[in-house]
């Protein structure tokens with residue numbers, strides 16, 4: 126009765142962590158802290174509550190699936206300001222689709238990009254390994270063959286684009302990339318993104334660039350795949366970028382983000398969403414519009430993360446390969462055995478962290494590129510984070 130592909134969804138990281146820690150307990154009297162999930166705990170901007178209250182009369186309206194014109198215009202305004210896209214003729218109606226959080230859109234994009242009826246060998250979905258688990262789930266459910274591209278210090282923690290076999294590129298329907306990368310925080314530079322866009326066009330697959338951490342950085346601001354589209358003359362073909370208010374505005378509960386890029390893809394995404402997509406309630410769209418129109422709160426948010434990476438540098442002193450990532454809010458620590466470290470941190474220091482193995486797939490020989498690592502989400506306020514980092518340093 127059930128879709129047998131569901132049996133491939135075995136790797137939900139937080140279920141695996143629950144199973145790992147099942148039957149164990151944190152030490153008595155120590156406050157447990159969840160550094161496992163990338164759920165920002167900073168106070169969300171007051172403008173959310175204000176916009177929701179001011180638009181409370183709209184709860185009785187079915188929201189338009191493609192979003193309100195005001196929201197789409199605010200998104201285009203932010204893209205232009207944030208990435209300097211003045212030479213790109215971004216059209217709020219043709220190039221932007223607001224979505225109820227990027228997770229659903231990242232999932233849905235595989236249904237859109239992978240053609241199960243295509244003649245010839247099965248389509249391929251490419252993704253970084255480790256990577257956000259939704260990419261694999263959507264790839265499997267679409268019926269494609271999923272190729273996990275191992276990353277590590279030797280590849281600069283991004284997939285080595287030159288190492289992908291040409292046969293896989295020729296069969297590729299979709300390539301997920303993430304910059305700043307979850308979990309390692311690597312930022313893809315212009316040359317890397319240009320190569321990715323050029324491959325997408327040469328082999329005619331969709332490059333799905335997950336850029337949801339783009340506004341959290343401590344050095345140079347990460348660029349977007351849209352910058353490369355601008356550099357290459359302004360065509361948006363074969364490219365879709367994904368952005369979210371969950372991280373930028375510390376509002377994961379708002380469920381608000383957007384996809385932007387190739388107009389053919391955006392048109393089909395709108396169509397698909399009008400059948401199976403969650404619409405964004407009108408008051409939430411009003412709040413989202415206010416957030417995309419405002420950069421000050423995002424700068425304050427960024428400053429808090431910078432403060433926490435300063436604390437991490439001081440407390441960890443580079444131990445376990447600790448480094449300041451180009452973007453995002455995770456520490457990616459090489460602890461030798463991530464599962465063993467996660468257990469110890471829970472039972473000895475009441476810290477929940479995610480074993481890196483749970484963010485990656487093992488190859489046929491059982492090698493999992495995430496296995497030596499733990500991912501530590503610096504999502505609490507600086508004082509709580511400082512306490513957590515001291516506990517972590519003492520325990521490991």
Ligand SMILES: Cc1ncc(COP(=O)(O)O)c(C=O)c1O
Nearest residue numbers: 163226227228257307369371382
């Ligand atoms: C890499 C990455 N992409 C996408 C998402 C989804 O974010 P949201 O659905 O809240 O926009 C997350 C959330 O943790 C993430 O880490």
